Amino acid sequence: MSAKKPWCTRVTSDAKTTHIPWLGAAVLLLLPVAVLILGQFLPTYPLRVLDMILLYAILGLGLNIVVGYAGLLDLGFVAFYAIGAYSWALLASGQFDIHLPFWLVLIIGAGLAGIAGILLGIPVLRLRGDYLAIVTLGFGEIIRVLMNNLDGLTNGPQGIARIDEAHLFGWTLSTPLDFLYLLVGLLIIAFLFVWRIEGSALGTALSAVREDQDAARGCGIDTTRVKLVAFCTSAMIGGAGGVVFAAMQRFVSPESFTFWESLVIVLVIVVGGLGNPFGAILGATLLILIPEMLRAWADYRLLLYGIALVLIILSRPRGLLPRAYGPSWLMRRLGGGR
Amino acid sequence: MGSVILQQTINALTVGSIYALIALGYTMVYGVLRLINFAHSELFTAGAFIGLGLAGALGVSGHPFAGVLVGVITFVIVGLIGVSVEIVAYRPLRGTSRLAPMLSALGMAVVIQNAVMLIAGRRPLIYPSFLPNGVVEIFGAIVTYKQITIFAVAVILMVGLELFVNRTNLGVRIRAVAENAETASLVGINPNTAISLIFFIGPGLGAVAGILYSSFYGVASFTMGFVIGMKAFTAAILGGIGSIPGAVLGGFLLGAIETFATAWMPVLTGGLIGTEYRDIFAFSVLVLILLFRPAGLLGEHVSEETMVYKSDF
Amino acid sequence: MLRFDHVTKQFGGFKAVDDVSFTVRPGIITAVIGPNGAGKSTLVNMAAGSYRVSTGRILIDDVELQALPKHKIAHAGLSRTYQNIRLFDGMSVMKNLEVALVPPSIGSLVSDTFGFGGRREAEERRERCFEVLKTLGLAPFAERQAGSLAYGQQKLVELARAIVPKPRVLLLDEPAAGLNHGETEQLKQHILALRQPDLAMVLIEHDMKLIMSISDTIIVMNRGQLLAEGSPADIRANIEVQEAYLGQPGAIRDIEAAARGRRNRVRLREGEGLTWHQP
């Protein structure tokens, strides 16, 4: 990290710029390093769980832009994830005998998801709050039904198997540990990206939209366009997550992209703390770990999961890590500022 | 041709009745609390299964009078469940944020669905028909007694609800709270009573819809609530959420759109779009309608002008 | 320069603003007075794009505002405050101000976010906000959550948010309502300090003492119509004349009473508050 990166600057009350609080940066770096070290010692199965946690943290960060910052409840996020996943499944498999490189599909998948985000956004972003929730939910279902029925393209409910192994500049991604490296890298990128948004004019505009849309427009913010940007960036992160998911599973089918999946991602950020990048990580950890730990109860698993959710929300309606305690706060605390 | 269309109209009225009954629960809760009660669809499922259990326990089934008895008891049981869900999972969150109660509702949906699954099992169950058998032919269209009964029950319940809300003291209170909870409490109406009442009636109606639905198709499965609930919510939005007549209109409209689209789309598109797209017609129509009328068909458009007005006065 | 040109606003059959024309010139403070329900806020809401104009035109220089989407009205140089505070409660005071400076184009927004050279401008924007906070004495609250401030401070933050983008037209809708004496005095100083050659300022108020002491010209409205326009001295005389003529003494007192009522945060409803000029 260079001292010139804008996301490391902050404004103190006397409007002077100070540079990286090194301690804060070190603490932030410690986390991924710790995860990677932990990964060296874990057997395959827990490693897979760890991969899933990271993947959901990435998805959570993406969805957070729309739900946490802009305050729009998007219940169809899984559609973007699915678009990403099917991008890899179709562009790197025997399905049409196309075999594009992983990095390229990562870009294509994110791009397609972003375009879908804009196409969905144009009609729905005029709607107020809850209507948006149900229309996005419907959009998620539409995408799933399409995947189920466009047999010629997607193989329908059977899904697509025989997906290529991913290679990234000569590095073969096959074991869960390989993916752990990839995911940690992507998580860091997504984290910095989202954090940057938060501190930028875009983040300010999104917060204003969340707080009072009409007043925001009165202040000169083109709310529709700003929301579109949010929708698009969030969808791109979802798409990228989908590409990684498909590369990791090497099998995709519509079953992986139900409403339940959207729901889990929403819960990740709500339980963790809306609008807080750390919240997405904590939320993903809990929401993936809890069902894993409940595995022993088999049939009772989801019931207990539901109860746990309600209890968490009842006891911490604003999430475990409230908005104000994000990375900027950590930097301020550790950077020796006021 | 004429009889085909008549036949489809009748089918549409049947599905529409069920959507409308469920949509009422969504719209009433939304009207008062601005909450999408995601647990509602699972209460619909629970209603179907409780009806099934009652039929077994009481040793009645297959008879319309048994149906009325089971319907009433189920209404009360599920209504009470609805009331408790609100008290336990939504009331403590009132005034925190918009999202928290909605997610709590999602959590409750998971809980109820899985409770049903644990008790009734994963596999779909054969459902005894509480509806009378037989058919009549009207201008070449076949109408089953089941369809007639479903429509009649739905209409009776809806008219009853309309009378209750508009003509009784309790109903007026509900409307007062829906209009403005603060003002209502100023004139001595306890909003909690009204809200509990809504959480009694809404799920009760949903439960009856569950019995009707399962009786009609002859099966019940623990996952059946999700899709139908989503469509019913769509219906509520179509009509304008918060509006009771709107929910009824939306329900029947959605039933019609779905029935006709499913029947005609394959023909019109030369088989390109088949019946397997049935479930998404509803949403496509929803998106289209909201494009032109962002507040639904009967909904009052909340423009910035009214928002400013409300905040200024 | 802001110009209302035969502007009418109709709510159903009711004319809240009825064929009103006047011009607000830069460099001076134009006060708009009148009883509750006269249509003053409606004027502001129409100019700012919150309400659609029924008939007529509202122009800044030669730009017709009613044809612009609301956010472009702000870019055209119009800022306003609200009769009932509308801050972004959950955001810091600083961020509240920054909202008014968010770059208008998506291109600059994206480049600002991802840091290709937008950094300098971002820094300048923040400095500008901080400068405004300092002049209004709000600097110590820069990082506080806007919603957590006292009422008077929130009103000042709203004023700050309105002046941060250096508007050409500033509409203040009852800025002194609910303020105590000391706060009103401070506000007066701030408003006077804002007076500059290229800013057209409109001040809607009930506090007659404030109005008489700082405005250069006064417009009187009643029931949607423009009753009178003139210098403070003229208007005072005019009101007194009308009082005498209509046999309704104490109109000014009534207006001030209304202001006091607001101070206690009692909201007057249409028909409930004072009546004025009743035939």
Ligand SMILES: Nc1ncnc2c1ncn2[C@@H]1O[C@H](COP(=O)(O)OP(=O)(O)O)[C@@H](O)[C@H]1O
């Ligand atoms: N959005 C609206 N819908 C209906 N009537 C409105 C609306 N806004 C204002 N009015 C009416 O217009 C009249 C003028 O209101 P307003 O401009 O707020 O008066 P004031 O001079 O006190 O600011 C009032 O009678 C008010 O009831």
Ligand SMILES: [Mg+2]
């Ligand atoms: Mg006013």
